[in-house]
Amino acid sequence: MITRRGLVLALLLAGAAGNVHADYVLRDLDGREHRLSDLQGKWVVINFWATWCPPCIEEMPALEAFHQAHKDRDAVVWGVNFQDAPAQELRAFVERLGVTYPILGQGQSPVTPFGTVKVLPTTFVVDPEGKFARAFQGTVTVADLEAVIAAR
Numbered sequence: 001m002i003t004r005r006g007l008v009l010a011l012l013l014a015g016a017a018g019n020v021h022a023d024y025v026l027r028d029l030d031g032r033e034h035r036l037s038d039l040q041g042k043w044v045v046i047n048f049w050a051t052w053c054p055p056c057i058e059e060m061p062a063l064e065a066f067h068q069a070h071k072d073r074d075a076v077v078w079g080v081n082f083q084d085a086p087a088q089e090l091r092a093f094v095e096r097l098g099v100t101y102p103i104l105g106q107g108q109s110p111v112t113p114f115g116t117v118k119v120l121p122t123t124f125v126v127d128p129e130g131k132f133a134r135a136f137q138g139t140v141t142v143a144d145l146e147a148v149i150a151a152r
Contacts (some may be wrong), residue, residue, distance in 0.1 A: 020091040023130075024113050026080060026104035029087040034078065034102055037132060043075035044135075044151055047140070048106075048117045050083045051093050055120040060097050066142045067101040074128075075149065077101040080095040082120055127152060 006113040016134075024046075026037040036044060045064055049056035067077040079099065081090055084107050092104050110117040114132045123136040125148050132149045 007139060011056055026078070026106055026108050028104050029091050031094050034104055037127065039076060041128050043070070043128060045075065045077045045140075045145060046080060046112075046124045046126065048080045048082045048112075048120060050081065050120055051082070051085065051090070053104070053120045055139045057097070059121060059141075060094075060099055064097075064099055064101065066145050068085070069100075069142075074149045075145075079103045080106050082106065124151065 026034055027053050028034060079101055090103060116137055119137050123140045125134040127133040
């Protein structure tokens with residue numbers, strides 16, 4: 001049986017073929033939609049993580065530092081939680097860590113318009129035109145993210 005989420009992901013993936021821009025829409029912990037298309041003109045770092053993943057937690061301060069340094073200029077970070085957990089539990093978790101970038105939910109579906117999440121953490125970088133630029137499996141650093149931006 002195809003769920004609504006599965007159908008939406010299939011439609012998004014159909015638009016992603018050939019590195020063509022595909023909108024990516026996720027909801028934050030308050031239920032507000034965040035659309036990749038609303039961020040055209042900025043780099044978007046999409047980081048998949050989970051509360052039970054030590055490397056994910058270790059890289060969160062670097063992602064926060066990158067987000068703070070770039071959010072008002074040229075790039076933002078989205079943290080996509082890769083588990084089904086109550087919003088209040090996730091909110092308390094990221095507040096303890098001092099994370100201010102948007103925390104979005106996708107559940108445990110590994111399929112994204114930019115590739116499949118095979119390990120946690122996984123980070124996709126999307127360029128200002130909304131096209132896939134780079135993927136990282138495992139922890140990512142500020143230097144890694146800065147290098148992707150500098151290369152373009």
